[in-house]
Amino acid sequence: MTTTPYPLTAIVGMADLRLALLLNAVSPAVGGVLIRGEKGTAKSTAVRGVATLMPHLAVVNNCRFSCDPAAPDPTCPDGPHEAEAGDVRPTRMVELPVGASEDRLVGALDIERALSDGVKSFEPGLLADAHRGVLYVDEVNLLHDHLVDLLLDAAAMGATYIEREGVSVRHASRFLLVGTMNPEEGELRPQLLDRFGLTVEVAASREPDERVEVVRRRLAFDEDPAAFAAKWAAEEDALRERIAAARALLPSVRLGDGALRRIAAVCAGFEVDGMRADIVTARTATALAAWAGRTDVVTEDVRQAALLALPHRRRRNPFDAPGLDEAKLDEILRQFEDEDDDPEPEPEGPDDGPQGPDDNGPDDSGPDGGPDGGGEPPQSSEGELPAPREERQPAPEPAEGEAAPQEAPAPGAAAQDAAPVAAADPFRTRKFDVPGLGEGAAGRRSRSRTPHGRTTGARRPRGALSRLHLAATVQAAAPHQRARGRTGRGLVVRRDDLREAVREGREGNLVLFVVDASGSMAARKRMSAVKGAVLSLLLDAYQRRDKIGMITFRGSGAEVALPPTSSVDAGAARLEKLPTGGRTPLAAGLLQAHEVLRVERLRDPSRRPLLVVVTDGRATGGPEPLARAARAAGLLAAGGTASVVVDCEAGPVRLGLAAELGRSLLAPVVTLDDLRADSVSALVRTVRNSNGNTSRRAA
Template sequence: MTDAGRPERRARARYPFSAVVGMDDLKLALLINAVSPGVGGVLVRGEKGTAKSTIVRALAGLLPPVAVAAGCRFSCDPADPDPACPDGPHAAADARARAARLVELPVGASEDRLTGSLDIERALTEGVRAFEPGLLAAAHRGVLYVDEVNLLHDHLVDLLLDAAAMGESYVEREGVSVRHAARFLLVGTMNPEEGELRPQLLDRFGLTVEVAATRDPAERAEVVRRRLRFEDDPDGFAAAFAAAEADLAGRIAAARGRLPGVELTDAALRQITAVCASFEVDGLRADLVTARAAIALAAWHGRDAVTADDVRTAARLALPHRRRRDPFDAPGLDRRKLDEVLEEHGDDPEPPPDGPGPPDDGPGGPDGGGGGLPDGPDQDASVPPPATPPQAEQSEPPVESGGPGRSGESEPAPADAAYKPRLFTVPGLGEGAPGRRSKARSPYGRVSGARPGARGLHLTATLRAAAPHQRARGRSGSGLVVHPEDLREAVRDGREGNLVLFVVDASGSMAARKRMRAVKGAVLSLLLDAYQRRDKVGLITFRGKDAHLALPPTSSVEAGARRLDALPTGGRTPLAAGLMRAAEVLRVERLRDPARRPLLVVVTDGRATHGPDPARAAGLLAGVASVVVDCESGPVRLGLAAALGARLGAEVVRLDRLAADSLAGVVRDARGGARNVA
């Protein structure tokens, strides 16, 4: 099922599509899009080392050749050229054929690289304004592939959304105004452990497939065997699968020819719309994608009309990622409910098959297989029931000794409902990874000046620096004489993502369920906010005799929600251990990502009933922007959390003075310079 590693990038031959073991759902999803690019592409979600990139790159070798206008950098169709093409007009007879392109978009690409920009070299040497096309132009009528698409910077995501919505790319910059067609098959791969995808971009993918490594030893052995054979002799290995590859390419071409003649009957359309309505997907894009995928499936199988099996398979691929209501929901589809809806609204009285689809759902060839979602327990990614917003703790007694507190822990308390928190920022100006939170110097923000350099060229500043020296440099003609010392790069003010590290007291004194519900609800809210603002979030808990890193710094809100939900409480309070663990986590993270600035949030009542004095541990965190949330309650207050806050140089906020939007809002106010309300 997997082809671990990616040495195919260096190989002389591409790993054959038909040589990938298993991966039936992914093969089928890609073939559906190859037959009908209007389906809208594929998002491949899965753990590392599952051949996601291998099989996507192999697809390019199966796509039919593309007829393009000769000399057109924008791949215009000579039979229907774009009248606004920058390289036009094109003569109908002026055509040539070329292989379909698979264009890769690196996650660190610049905006100019994606959309194109002014040809700087010609502008400076010839004095003319000329447009240099970008990756969107190269991908027109082909495949645009984004590996690790969930890590793509927001400014590139916005451009992709615009191009995918309009089928065109507009470039307005540096005196250049260009519009060109940009219709492409968008394929993305991602590892959910590294963070989720923005909902707007997620919805642009027509189909989604979850992949995982097989646990069958025989299948794993075949994966390794084929990979080793390919590495030893790439050309010979590809030749062994040439017949299967040619068969698949022929089937794709034949299915494309049948596609216009496939009938979407009223009964099939009724099933599609009933399924989408029953699963409460947003908008009508799901209905259109499911219909197009079902038509493509019928054409792939050589049928003249869409069947209920086509609708079932299309829905299983098109709907799971559209059922998510927030990033805490895992993609999924209740298969039993799907079959019930299809049976209720279909004309076929026979019950649906038990398996994922008919035996011929796969692509054929040596490893073809069924085409539904993997078998497994039914799952319904529904919205968690609403809960009361977190309120300040009033009078629930702590569990410090006796009962569950003495034995070590109590049952994990559920979290209050997540809510939209207010924005908080780390003070100062950072240079961390692009995000949406704190102010930073960024290559993607608003231009605020220029400085010597050649990255992100600032054209006006470069010309201004070169202009006084033209006579001394012997300029003749219209070209401008530019030396390396004239180059200026843009200085941009943008936003960065931060590391928000929670240190949460889970000891017996914090075991009051209302208190822990409020704390958990606040952390969940910040997890969701971090997902939207491209932050990393970590969670340390301390109880009993030690501190535990419950959530290593991550951008995965799903992982964070799972860890927080299972957080137990009870036992003694090793506050110093929690602080020392925080210092160690921050030290490691500085080595991994020195530019990402942290924000420490300590949630405690300040008690320390086990371990050394917290004062020395607090000294390890000097200089870290911090907030202490004081959870001490009752008529008599010892002020221990406030004393801890003074040692940390932190803002101190009392829990019983938090409003309905609770912890997240107070943290934001504290980082913005609010008064100490302790």
């Protein structure tokens, strides 16, 4: 496998991505960049390419924490450092794997040596390696919550603290955070999202000529990486020199009051939370001016900085698409046209490459590409997020007691689809969890054995000891002190005495929705309420770090509308476009759910499922439809699937069929009204499994 990185200047197009990375190379204070885009769009390739262009660093000799010789950290674990010239080395780019352990990230203390020998032995982690460099997280949206918490602490404090049973270590940890993600796999936690200074969206080009150039360059690189890199060496050197020149100019750039007022007006106009947006936009505008070779920030710098720094800070809930209304941005900036405290921009703009905007150099190949693709933000896709809630204009609804439309009268008649109905506003739902104690991925729904949480017991270590249970260790060692010849005050501890803590926390589950989209649900008011309820449950799943899936049944069968995924946005989009009409093949929906869960148990056996069936309980089509539905429900119950039935039946006459389904599934039944967390009609909900065990959750 080659160690030669693909040259950044050889990537076709993707001007916004290259600009965001280069601005961070000019001014690390910008705060990093989050790269969002579909798979195969050269996100990782661009990050590795810019790392080779970063200036070299002076570091203290033999310091594992990359202390600056000019200002060494007085609390460095390898210190104190005497005044010395130090070494010069390239800036490091440290990659954080999604599945890394806590000790690999923050470092490991040897608890055994600390107890038996009184020696503080510390092995630095990735945060120490990344100090004064780049910390790169590929698929950052899949990072486990406990690692996200550690990243947030380090980013906020500029230092890493390791505490293990009274033994503590602290070291400086300031790094440029760069992450890539595919939005289809789920969104980031808002706290971590805000820590990225800039964000860009990339997508593969749809232009054949540009795609041909992408493939041509990639094949040439794979055939002979060294020769390909040599071909682009001159452009790489020119870009490296321009970064160094912009860094040298940066302290001289003036951010005038006029530019500051523009920044404040833009951030206030887009109603971003907090003041970090203003600060990042100001730093980005300053870096843009330095990149363009100017010492004054102009209006165009503010505009470009806002387009990079604000889109990901405008989300109000997980279903809001990131983005910025450029027309509104221009309207806000036009209010300052009469102010003349900013000089005219230079002919060369901040987006121009090192050879100028009209050069036919390698950066001008088109708007798109890279060794794996890349380019303009996607305009639309099947997974497009729903429109903001306030823009929906539902059609007039029938009266509350109006009968639902009848299903197709003839067995072979084609089902008449009703137009998709907008969902009602989401609300905070009751919490449902899976009974028992799991061992799945960290989350916020069901009880689980986790590396974090409250201590519930002790056991012998499995591998390296990281979570010492001190009381249990002392209790195990105490009976053997006389036999071991103890003479002093210290406790003689052997390896066999060590005990690690067993902790209990919360896990995320697979929440599989089975939604009735048949004609019996097609009354507009009812379907709007049903979609609002499912949307609320989707929001709850997002907050509890669940995976979700969705099955719909109508007409002649059931289909998997959304395979299990971490992308709640995709679930909301499928729900928004869900049509209704036709017969009610309830049994088909339940059998499809059984098959999906069977496959998911093979893929991820530790993630326990929660089945949410949204229906009025009716079943039509074929002989004995209700009996077949009951048998399908019994199959799910026999497999131990924890379930909840959301009863959508409405009107003055109710058949209670959803309650019958609940009994077959061994599941609680809640109405749409009971689903609300502020409802007082049902204070306790019970989820039963196939063995009759129960888990009671207070409202």
